Amino acid sequence: MNPGHFPTQLESNPLELLDAVPLTEAESEYVEAARAANTLRGYRSDWNEFTSWCTQRNRAPLPAAASTITGYLSDLAKAGAKVGTMSRRLSALKFVHQLNNLTDPTANARVVAVWEGIRRTHGAPPDQAAPLMPPELFDVLAACPTTKTWKAKGRLPEPDLAGARDKALLLVGFVGALRRSELAALLIEHIDEHPNGLVLALPRSKTNRHGTAAELVVLPRGGNPERCPVTALQAWLHLAGISAGPVFQGVTKANKPSGRALNPESINVLVQNAVVRAGIDPLPYSAHSLRAGFITYAHLRGASDRAIAHQSRHRSLATLSGYIRVNNAWTDNAATTLGL
Numbered sequence: 001m002n003p004g005h006f007p008t009q010l011e012s013n014p015l016e017l018l019d020a021v022p023l024t025e026a027e028s029e030y031v032e033a034a035r036a037a038n039t040l041r042g043y044r045s046d047w048n049e050f051t052s053w054c055t056q057r058n059r060a061p062l063p064a065a066a067s068t069i070t071g072y073l074s075d076l077a078k079a080g081a082k083v084g085t086m087s088r089r090l091s092a093l094k095f096v097h098q099l100n101n102l103t104d105p106t107a108n109a110r111v112v113a114v115w116e117g118i119r120r121t122h123g124a125p126p127d128q129a130a131p132l133m134p135p136e137l138f139d140v141l142a143a144c145p146t147t148k149t150w151k152a153k154g155r156l157p158e159p160d161l162a163g164a165r166d167k168a169l170l171l172v173g174f175v176g177a178l179r180r181s182e183l184a185a186l187l188i189e190h191i192d193e194h195p196n197g198l199v200l201a202l203p204r205s206k207t208n209r210h211g212t213a214a215e216l217v218v219l220p221r222g223g224n225p226e227r228c229p230v231t232a233l234q235a236w237l238h239l240a241g242i243s244a245g246p247v248f249q250g251v252t253k254a255n256k257p258s259g260r261a262l263n264p265e266s267i268n269v270l271v272q273n274a275v276v277r278a279g280i281d282p283l284p285y286s287a288h289s290l291r292a293g294f295i296t297y298a299h300l301r302g303a304s305d306r307a308i309a310h311q312s313r314h315r316s317l318a319t320l321s322g323y324i325r326v327n328n329a330w331t332d333n334a335a336t337t338l339g340l
Contacts, residue, residue: 046092062100064093066108073111077118086118130284132275133293137174141167141227143277148255159239162251166274168236169248169267171229173290176200176217177312180264180287186247188237190214197221197230215313 050072054061059068069090076086094106105111132140145163150156173183182202192199201214222228233247242249246261262270264287271289272282291312298308308314 042088043092043095046089047096050089050093063097063102064105066105066110069093069105069108069111070114073114073118077122083119083122086115090115129286129288129292131293131296132170132174132271132285132289133297136278136280137170137293138227139278140274140280141170143279144170144274145277158255161236161240161255161257164232164236164239165248165251166270168229168232169270170274170290171227171232172219173271173287174294175219175222175229177291177294177308178217179291180267183248183267183287184262184264188242188244188247191247194218198233217311217313 050064051061053072053075054064054068057071059065059071061068073086073090076089090106094104097104106115144167145160148158148160148163150158169183172178172186173180176182178186185204186200186202190201190203192201196218198219200217200219202217203214219229219233221230225231237243237247240249240251240257242257245259248262248267250258250260250262250266252258267287271287272285275282275285295308295312298311299305
């Protein structure tokens with residue numbers, strides 16, 4: 001492989017270059033599962049950006065000297081790159097070097113020192129999606145269309161599948177505190193009935209990449225059928241005739257399920273469109289607003305951090321507190337009583 005070239009094998013077998021012996025079919029399947037597709041695409045983009053920077057400065061990208069990486073990071077920081085972006089770039093550099101059996105240059109003492117300085121100087125709270133929670137959530141749910149009408153003569157109105165899907169997705173995402181990737185990957189086979197509602201057994205997640213044990217998420221039955229995640233999910237599956245495979249699918253113009261799972265990016269769009277239907281500015285909202293909404297709303301209703309983490313599956317309570325600190329800042333604060 002030529003220095004500075006991101007291996008083409010990464011698209012299908014990201015670790016194939018670690019061993020001269022070709023991977024077996026079974027090994028290839030496991031290797032493909034080692035990195036999410038979005039992660040691999042991000043690594044490729046970051047590597048291409050880094051090699052372009054190296055070419056302009058006549059520096060070798062592979063193996064990269066510590067001074068090359070610190071110079072690269074310094075230029076990114078001065079250009080206003082976010083700390084999260086630079087962190088991802090470092091992960092890409094580490095990955096490509098490991099892929100070629102080379103020493104990880106990001107662990108070099110010079111790189112570590114410069115990186116720590118950048119984080120202290122340029123670090124800022126990460127941008128967070130606004131939490132979507134009651135009462136706004138109730139308005140968004142009420143705005144989901146229920147009836148599909150047709151311009152063609154003779155075709156009677158039908159239940160609006162996209163509206164039923166959106167309502168189920170909003171409620172399941174909120175009550176389940178699910179990430180958009182988890183909503184997109186949810187299968188019928190992951191759902192089990194329980195006397196109190198439904199249980200989702202998620203085989204993989206952001207914090208359980210290797211699927212060592214399924215993470216359990218509960219969907220309790222709600223007292224109001226219009227706001228019950230179980231009722232909404234079962235209604236969508238019944239109307240769409242889905243009994244196996246992806247739970248949340250696209251809906252065709254003919255008002256039929258596509259049979260294909262939604263991708264995570266499209267779930268962002270669906271959430272924003274649902275917010276727009278309720279007459280709310282969509283700018284601060286995304287699919288992550290459902291998870292953030294659950295955490296924030298549960299906290300406001302008195303749930304403990306540990307109880308919230310039980311459903312959200314956060315391993316760090318410090319990370320969990322990041323969702324609720326903004327709302328806490330407004331609670332019992334004298335600045336809100338100045339009467340200006």
